[in-house]
Each structure stands twice: as C-alpha cells, then as structure tokens.
Amino acid sequence: MFDVCLLGTGGMMPLPYRYLTSLYLRYEGSGLLIDCGEGTQIAAKKAGVSYKGIDTICFTHFHADHISGLPGFLLTMGNAERTEPLTIVGPKGVERVVNALRTIAPELPFSIEFKELAEQTEALRCGPFMVDAYRVNHKVTCYGYAVSIPRAGKFDVEAARALGLPVQLWNPLQKGQTVDYEGRTYTPDMVMGPARRGLKVAYCTDTRPVPVIADYAKDADLFICEGMYGEPDKQDKAKEYKHMTMQEAVTIAAQAQPKELWLTHYSPSMMHPEEFLPELKKTFERTLAVRDGRKKTLKYDDGGENG
C-alpha cells in the first residue's frame, strides 16, 4: 500500500481554509514528507497523519512557504517521542538553513542526517522509497521529486524447478538473497523475471515549465504539479515570479501521461481552483484541482502485492 496525502494546496502564505503545499507519502510503515511550510503540522494533524513515522523530509527549495513549518514540525515529532534518526534532503545549503531555523528548536530526541543535492539530477534511496531529485527553474535553486516504489519481477516457478531448488529456498531468492545449495550458488536473477512496473508519484512546484518535469512525471501513477494561476491574464505574472499556470501544468501532463494530475500551490487570490477545470480537461482529461487533505492509495496495475 503506497499512501499519498496532499496535506495542503496553497502557495505563498497559509490561509484559514488552505494550508501550504506539502506532500505526505507512506509505504510499509515509513513516511516521507516533501516540503513543510507554516502550518503543515496542523494540516497533518487534520489529515490524521502520524508524525512519528516520517523518516525523510525533502525540500524543493528554501522559500519560507516551503520550509517555515520545519522547527515546529521537528518539535512536534520530538514530543511524539520519536528517537529514530531523520533524513533531510534539499538543495545545497540545506544543513545551514535547517540549523539556522533550529535556533528555536535546538533540542530534539532524534538526530538529523542531511543529504545535500548538488547535481542536475540525483537518485537517492530513502527507506523503501527511490527518490529522484531533478533541478527545475525557479528564482532560487529548486528541485522536483519523483518518489517510486520499485517492484521486483515475478518468481519463475518453472525456472526454480528446472534448477532443482527445494521450495524452502524460493523465498530467500524472491527477497533478493543469494543462496547456496549442494555446492552451488544461486542468485535471484536465475529465478526472477524482469522487474515489473512499480509505483511512482511525481511532485513539482515553484518553477517555470522545463522539459525535465515531463521526463520524471512520465507514466507516473500520480503527478502533483503547481498550478499557481488559472486566469489566462496571469501568464506574465507566472513568468515574472517563475511559477506555472494551470494551463502549463496540464500541457506537461499531456506529454508525460500520468494516470492522474493533481493541481496544487494555488495563489492566495484563487478562490475556486475547480472553475478552470472544463478548459484544462481539454488538454489533459485526468486533471483534478484538489483541496487540502486529498488522499489516494496507489496500487499495482494487477492489484497484487510487491512479491
């Protein structure tokens, strides 16, 4: 079960009816958060998300609406008696910025490990998640993220039988382990089919459209993308402040063909993000203008488990 909850959908400043954009992902008991603006801990509580299980926090960039909630979030994780180390991922300088904010959250019952992004694209392993970070084009250094759950190939029963392997050795091989039997070594690739399609969520906000976004959103189960402005006359503003319009987001989605597109990071001036949908759906039908707390559980195409 790969659970997704978009905790907030706002940009720039939190509002009484809209928290700042932040994404919570959960797989096999491990949580990953992307961005943590002011009020994210309130949005998480509202959505019933457990702080304690969050092992990784990724930041797209250091504008306040994406990171200002961190000190409070860390303290609340501490109050929930977390002791396991936390990994924080972000652009170059993430350790310096987080430590500056920790002036007001100096004592925590867990340690923090930093992973600073420096390249145009980087692939990291964070618990059960494969995290791909890719550089986008905002006023400051900013990354988009694609978070995937890889899925192994199918166990080939015929191949295992042909090798004469006893049934009790099948499971370790299925789990990726190497086994020795009657003086011979068996590796998983000898009994496993090719890796199957896993699950992928792509997340991109605070950028002008750049080709890399569609590359990482390609065939995603869910693509969550900034649509800061809806009105056609806001195009110049989007260019000036290096944001994306909803129309630009659906154009990227039309190229990338995710299973679903969720728009987010709405301008505080946008009261009803849904009103632009009829026009947007002409470009990409599977577009949703979601609200805070939207949840979805992603499943494999065949409905099966990972094994």
Added chain:
Amino acid sequence: MFDVCLLGTGGMMPLPYRYLTSLYLRYEGSGLLIDCGEGTQIAAKKAGVSYKGIDTICFTHFHADHISGLPGFLLTMGNAERTEPLTIVGPKGVERVVNALRTIAPELPFSIEFKELAEQTEALRCGPFMVDAYRVNHKVTCYGYAVSIPRAGKFDVEAARALGLPVQLWNPLQKGQTVDYEGRTYTPDMVMGPARRGLKVAYCTDTRPVPVIADYAKDADLFICEGMYGEPDKQDKAKEYKHMTMQEAVTIAAQAQPKELWLTHYSPSMMHPEEFLPELKKTFERTLAVRDGRKKTLKYDDGGENG
C-alpha cells in the same frame, strides 16, 4: 478605542481548532502584537486583523510556539506592501534569533529596529503604547508585558479663563504643547488636571507564579494569563515545565483585581477549558476561559475620549 484581540489560545503546538497564543492590540491606527507562533498569520487573517498596521512585535521568550510564525508573518506584512519600519522587542538575543529565522525571509520592504530587554523591568514607548516589560520565571528568559494607553488630565476651563487665555489657545495646551501669549509662556500643567486613569492590558504566559505578575496586572482593564493546566493533578507538571495552572492564574487575579481575566495558553491535551470555570470563579469571579479570536474594545471609565 483600544482594541484587543487574542488571536490564539494554544500552548506548545498549533492545533486544527486552536492557534498558538498571540495578542493583537490596536490604538489610533497603530498595532502591537505580542508573540507570533506558527499559524499566527492564519489566526490574524481569520480574525480580520490588518497586518499592515502592526508597528511593534513583542516576544515573551524564544520557545518556538511563541516565535516560529515570525518569518511568514514578516513576509506577509511585506506582501501587504508595508514600508514603515517595524520595532521588535524581546529578551536579550532577540536580534540574533530573529536574524537566524530571517534566513528564510531575507528580503523585506521595511526595516526592523530591535529593542533588547536586559533589566528585570523595563518601560518603553512604542507609538501610542506604554509598554512595561517584567521578567518572569520560565525555563528560559521570559518577560510579561503590560501595555497601557496613558490618559491626560481634564482641561480646567476655570483655570484657563482665570489666566485670561483666549479659547483658540486651549486646544494646543490640551494636546501638551506650550504656547506664548502676550509675552508670557503657558505650559499644559497650568490648565490641565492630574493625569486620569488610562487603559491597561496585562499579558503573562510561560512562567511559574511570581509576585511581579500581580504588580503589573494590578487594576488592569484586562489581564490575559496562562492557564496551561486545569486538572489539580497537573500541578507537578506545571512546576516541572515552569508553567501555570488555571488555579494559579485566578489566585494572581484575585490579588491584582483586574476588571477581567482571560485564560490562555491551554495545553494541547485540554479539550474544554471552560469546564474548570465553576471552581475557578470561586477564587476570581471575572474569569473567562476564552477561545481563539476573542475581541474586546476597552473604554475609559467615564466612557469619554482621551481629550
């Protein structure tokens, strides 16, 4: 008109139904804020408070639940096109702490002037407000505040007539100006009665009970005081974490005799602060367990204006 709005009433962490404790005061177009935890800008928006008019922000101390909302608040003030300088008052280190938080809010269209408190008690003038800061007893250096609007004495018409002053000179004298007339100098004290009782709000949170609190809350129009715990069995916890129980707050109020006591800074575990009122009112009848956004307009005893 001295307007008071208690934006939030929570302690420790913001909750979906309770923002962190922060007090907004307004007099003659100038606003003053005490404390600014995560979400205070949302609470202010909810209460319909104008960010732009806030000229002074006072901090009791630097625990995150009292200051974590500052970067976002400053940026939102900037977005509201404030250009007038802002004064920030707080314990020693306030400039260092605020500048650390400004790592994520480096560019603002207004300047910030700092007033660091160092003494046990300090009196400051902030726009129309007389601000008295007094040191209390928390885990870190912490101050309570009493904010007053002074009120001049009554204009003595008989005295002015006896001096032979023409009516057109009465108003400047009333406003505190010195005037020259027919070769003689006239000062306000020659025509004004003794200063009258003004208006006073006392605010105190995050401390054990200390005598100075009642001194500054004495005869206040409104005393806003921490009542973190209500249950008698939380007394030890209050001592350990250096907070006050509701019973301790009403005991102080009984000594200080303010016109009204508002309890605030409720523990996140306290669901219904009102439930303790019947018992508390036995000690101080004019006790209210208020909720977020509680407003009041304070008026002079005689209902008149300042003049």
